[in-house]
Amino acid sequence: EVQLVESGGGLVQPGGSLRLSCAASGFTFSSYSMNWVRQAPGKGLEWVSYISSSSSTIYYADSVKGRFTISRDNAKNSLYLQMNSLRDEDTAVYYCARLDWSPYYFDYWGQGTLVTVSS
Amino acid sequence: EIVLTQSPGTLSLSPGERATLSCRASQSVSSSYLAWYQQKPGQAPRLLIYGASSRATGIPDRFSGSGSGTDFTLTISRLEPEDFAVYYCQQYGSSPPRWTFGQGTKVEIK
Numbered sequence: 001e002v003q004l005v006e007s008g009g010g011l012v013q014p015g016g017s018l019r020l021s022c023a024a025s026g027f028t029f030s031s032y033s034m035n036w037v038r039q040a041p042g043k044g045l046e047w048v049s050y051i052s053s054s055s056s057t058i059y060y061a062d063s064v065k066g067r068f069t070i071s072r073d074n075a076k077n078s079l080y081l082q083m084n085s086l087r088d089e090d091t092a093v094y095y096c097a098r099l100d101w102s103p104y105y106f107d108y109w110g111q112g113t114l115v116t117v118s119s
Numbered sequence: 120e121i122v123l124t125q126s127p128g129t130l131s132l133s134p135g136e137r138a139t140l141s142c143r144a145s146q147s148v149s150s151s152y153l154a155w156y157q158q159k160p161g162q163a164p165r166l167l168i169y170g171a172s173s174r175a176t177g178i179p180d181r182f183s184g185s186g187s188g189t190d191f192t193l194t195i196s197r198l199e200p201e202d203f204a205v206y207y208c209q210q211y212g213s214s215p216p217r218w219t220f221g222q223g224t225k226v227e228i229k
Contacts, residue, residue: 035218045156045164045207047218059216095163104211105154106218107175109163 002026002108004096009113016086016117022079022096022110030074033099035106036081038092049081050099086117121146121212123221131229138195140224142208147188152211155184155193159204168193195226203228
């Protein structure tokens with residue numbers, strides 16, 4: 001069974017930093033591209049970042065470019081999101097999501113971790 | 120950048136009724152690039168439909184997707200109590216690679 005379990009969320013002040021983790025199991029993690037998708041309270045879904053299976057290709061949404069860094073450790077079956085210079089508008093539940101082979105859609109999602117940016 | 124607009128914002132229906140949800144793209148989208156997700160309160164999104172019309176693993180056949188170009192539809196033939204949720208369409212854009220979502224349609228019990 002595919003499982004994605006996020007951790008690392010919490011309360012942080014504006015301008016602060018936080019590192020999210022996603023532990024994957026139930027599939028060959030090193031064969032799949034992974035993503036972070038977020039959802040502000042009461043709002044819709046927003047794609048944040050993509051990383052290819054080998055980490056050779058990375059993309060970011062314009063809203064986080066230059067502030068967030070995605071990475072992965074295939075030996076540990078883990079995905080990460082380093083978030084710096086956090087803003088109020090970064091407050092959201094952050095989901096890690098596996099990208100299908102295609103790679104047009106997300107076939108599995110974690111349960112999410114809440115990041116709250118507030119003074 | 121392609122924008123997805125979903126309508127209606129909220130759909131109030133009774134169990135057993137048919138639900139028709141619309142997703143309109145600001146530019147033509149390849150059918151291969153269009154997916155639908157279901158999200159219940161406090162839960163992660165779940166993939167329902169990919170390639171505009173293919174059901175994901177384990178999705179009941181009361182869910183169907185259709186459409187092409189700029190107009191796509193998710194149909195729930197007969198609403199079950201567990202189908203009341205928010206539904207999102209999503210498209211993949213290739214230049215540069217981006218994954219964008221519609222704003223969602225809430226299907227609520229009438």
